[in-house]
Amino acid sequence: MAVCLRRKYLIGSAAFLVFAGLGLWALFLFLHKPIGVIDRPFKLTDAEGRVFDSKELQGKPSLVYFGFTHCPDICPTTLFLLAQALKKLGPDASRINALFIxxxxxxxxxxxxxxxxxxxxxxxxxxxxxxxxxxSIRDIYGIEANILPGTGKNYNIDHTDTVFVLDKNGRVQSSFDLHASSDEVVALLETVMQAR
Known part of the structure; x- marks a missing residue:
């Protein structure tokens, strides 16, 4: 009787582990589902008043981050991280599109x-x-951005904090957030720059 119960316990435990493992694998695939090539054309205006055409995502790797300049904490921290990584890249930083949308x-x-x-x-x-x-562009990247209640122009925005790393073909290869180290970001960029 004890042996039978032990066998049922072991079988039940094994089945649980298998299903749990499959569930975690499915979750991993969902969370790491590649966006693919950003092929929905768009044009924006940069800080110099020039037109940025999405075609510029082709030809060299890109960092793409969505934020806002009045952000009190997350955006400045992330921008500082990007600045550190770009500085460590030295002359190679000019081989990267570093975009703040x-x-x-x-x-x-x-x-x-x-x-x-x-x-x-x-x-x-x-x-x-x-x-x-x-x-529309936020929708492509799966970015949420919701204005929080405020007074007049004094409001905050709750938004997705993700930096996307695109290869020279405009395909999302990886992503990170403000918890990454500048060395990790540099390693990611060097890998993408070396890819054919």
Missing amino acids: TVDPDRDTPEQLKTSLAAYDPHLRGLTGDPAQLA
Whole structure:
């Protein structure tokens, strides 16, 4: 009787582990599902007032981050991380598109982007544009951005904190957030730059 119960216990435990393992694997695949090539064309305006065409995502790797310049904590921390990584890349930083796409077009004018991003790294290119177009681009990347209650122009935005790493074909290869180290980001970028 004890042997039989032990066998049932072992079989039940093994089945649980198998299903749990399959569940975790499915979750991993879901969370790491590649976005693929960003082939929905778009045009935005950079901090210099120039047009940024999505075709520019082709030809060299890119860092793509969505945020806003009035962010009190997460965005500045992430931008500082990107600036550290770009600085460590040295001359190779010019081989990367480093894009900051605003989730706050009402306040993030080209002039505002230029002033704010100048404090971090000259390779960072701020992009803004029509709210509908920006919403469409956020949808491509799965970015959430919700304005929190505030007074007038004094409001905060709850948004997805993810930096995407694209290869030279515009395909998302990896992502990270503010908890990554600058050395980890550099390693990611070097791998993507070396890929054919």
